Amino acid sequence: MTTMYWPSSTSTTLTAAKTRADCMAMLREVADSFGLQHASITLTPGPADVYLGPLVLESTLPADFAREFDRHQFVRQCPIIPKLAASIVPYIWCLHDTEESGLAENWPADMKALMMRYRLVTGALFPFTSLDTRRYLVRLDGDRERLTQREVNDLSMLSLAIFDQYDRLRRTELAHAETLSARELEVARWTAQGKTSVEIGQILSLSDHTVNAYLTSAMKKLDCVNRTQLVAKAIRLKLID
Structure with missing residues (x-):
């Protein structure tokens, strides 16, 4: 270069x-x-x-x-x-x-x-x-x-x-971003729409604890520190719309 x-x-x-x-x-x-x-x-x-x-x-x-x-x-x-x-x-x-x-x-x-x-x-x-x-x-x-x-x-x-x-x-x-699982993508999508963990749990028939676990896992995979950053990065990487 x-x-x-x-x-x-x-x-x-x-x-x-x-x-x-x-x-x-x-x-x-x-x-x-x-x-x-x-x-x-x-x-x-x-x-x-x-x-x-x-x-x-x-x-x-x-x-x-x-x-x-x-x-x-x-x-x-x-x-x-x-x-x-x-x-x-x-x-x-x-x-x-x-x-x-x-x-x-x-x-x-x-x-x-x-x-x-x-x-x-x-x-x-x-x-x-x-x-x-x-x-x-x-x-x-x-x-x-x-x-x-x-x-x-x-x-x-x-x-x-x-x-x-x-x-x-x-x-x-x-190209090197670790792929999110189907559940992690679902949780990220609902988070992008402003849903809380409790609301996402009701939608997906999961406990809010499980929803938080999926969010934490997704944040680790995409090297994010909070939900806002996770959503922004997932959108930027075209993982969610």
Whole structure:
């Protein structure tokens, strides 16, 4: 693999990324080098998606912002998302753009206010397609002036390199994930739908103790620390819908 050097303020190389957490650390480092404070990797929203949360794989965006964004179901109101359905072109925005500049988006007023409150003034979205054909976005946000075309070009190259390494690690993880048993998958599916252990036990005619045992086993197999992480990882690995 070609060694790739990051902005002159750092000495990090892509070959140092051995885990997905390493890739995110590099992405945050790159964002910071361009005056941006947040970095995310998400699945690209589709027509049926209502919430951003289930699509997020990695993110440094404030949790309160994400919760409020989903409470208002802003995924369906975002003026940018429809343009990314099949695009390979980066999308850049700045909330300070004016109509006279010809760059201003028709942001819903309450969505714009939310982003301004969390100082997500300027951003960039870089769409990528994995080898398994799934569509992803690398998103960078911060409080600065609009990115220049040269900055966009540099960020696009760096984001692609990081995403390629991240996706390679993701697919390797998927290939080596230990298969969950039929019961563990059933329990994980019902947990994803918000059911408690008692409720799942009633549905599957099991004791809540047995349900918890299946959950614990599934968490160990997928190297998770809690139910939320188990559900998120099982969905990400396409073990459950």
